Every structure is written in structure tokens, then in C-alpha cells.
Amino acid sequence: MLRLEINRVFGFLAIACGAVLIWQRPQATAAAAGEPGPAYFPMIVAGLLILLGIVFALVPAQVAVKRDADPDGDPDEKGDGFDLRMLVVFAALTLAYAGLFTTLGFHISTALYLVSASYLLSDGGLRALIGSAVFAILGTLVFGIALTRxxxxxLPEASFL
Incomplete structure (x- = not known):
């Protein structure tokens, strides 16, 4: 029986989501009424989703290694490395980002989201926090300039400023 790895399933889902975004492009373009941001941004997201989906679907999964594993790095024997707790944390973080986007504005909410996400994916510590902050600030500025220019x-600004 064919058993799909979780990253391949997510890859196929990303490809399907990207295809639906492209399929819905005429409706999105008509709703945008000539504004380039709403007309083209969904196509950029769709292209990135399809590209990421192809990578996830084709690249073999790596065996997860426990952070507190033996010094010789024995692989995790519990499963395929899928961490449901981390998925829930990232889902909650993304929902918080979406909910605070209009209140905090693009720059503040995106920087906080990227700092949090980057730090969660790191090994922790002050050095990782500083690296996450630098990554978040630079990423927010570059992405913001690309989207606006x-x-x-x-991109909304903070409503309380």
C-alpha cells in the first residue's frame, strides 16, 4: 500500500491551492478594478505556493533528529518528525498576525510575526533572538518596499500612531 509522507501531502495541497488561486484569477482581477496590488499579489502567492509544493512533493523527507538526542545523533524513532504541537503554535501565531494586521499595521505586525516564527524555529537563546530580530526587520523592510514600489x-499603518 502506498503511504505518503506528510511533507508530500502538504506539497500536493500547496500545488492544489496555487492552482485554485490561478483558476480564480479572473474574479480577483475584476474585483481589483485596475489596482495592481490586489490584481497581481494573488498570482505571486499562487506561484510561490506551486513552487514550494513541487519542492515538498519531490524532495525526500529528512529523518527528524531529536534536539536532545545522543551525541552520535540517533534518529527519532517515534515517527516521521511531524510535530503537531508546533503546527498548532504556528497556526495560532498566524491567526494572531492576521487579527492584528490592521491594528498594528504591516510593519509592526509582520516584524513581530517573523521574530516569533524565526525564534520558534531556532535553538533558542539570546543570539537566536537577536538574529531573529535582524532577520525580521530586514525582511519586513524589503518585502514592504517590494510590495509598495x-x-x-x-499596506496599512498602525491605527494607534
Whole structure:
């Protein structure tokens, strides 16, 4: 019986989501009424989803290694490395980001999201926190400039400032 690895399943789901976004492009373009940000951003996201989905579907999964494993790095014997707790944490973090986006604005909410996500994926510690903050600030600035200058997207600012 064919058993799909979890990353391959997510890869196929990402490809399907990207295809649906492209399929729905005429409706998104008509709703945008000539504004380039809402017209082109879904296509960028769709392309990135499809590309990421192809990578996940084709690249073989790596065996997860416990962080507190033996010094020789014995693989995790419990399963395929899928961490449901981390998935729930990232889902909650993403929901919080979406909920705070209009209140905190693009720059603050995106920087907080990237700091949190990057730090969660690191080994922890002060050095990782500083690295996450630098990554988040630079990533937010570069992505914000790309969205506003190249695609004409409107990014909300903090409502309390």
C-alpha cells in the first residue's frame, strides 16, 4: 500500500491551492478594478505556493533528529518528525498576525510575526533572538518596499500612531 509522507501531502495541497488561486484569477482581477496590488499579489502567492509544493512533493523527507538526542545523533524513532504541537503554535501565531494586521499595521505586525516564527524555529537563546530580530526587520523592510514600489500594494499603518 502506498503511504505518503506528510511533507508530500502538504506539497500536493500547496500545488492544489496555487492552482485554485490561478483558476480564480479572473474574479480577483475584476474585483481589483485596475489596482495592481490586489490584481497581481494573488498570482505571486499562487506561484510561490506551486513552487514550494513541487519542492515538498519531490524532495525526500529528512529523518527528524531529536534536539536532545545522543551525541552520535540517533534518529527519532517515534515517527516521521511531524510535530503537531508546533503546527498548532504556528497556526495560532498566524491567526494572531492576521487579527492584528490592521491594528498594528504591516510593519509592526509582520516584524513581530517573523521574530516569533524565526525564534520558534531556532535553538533558542539570546543570539537566536537577536538574529531573529535582524532577520525580521530586514525582511519586513524589503518585502514592504517590494510590495509598495513594485506592485503598488497598499499596506496599512498602525491605527494607534
Amino acid at each position: 513594485f506592485f503598488g500594494a497598499f
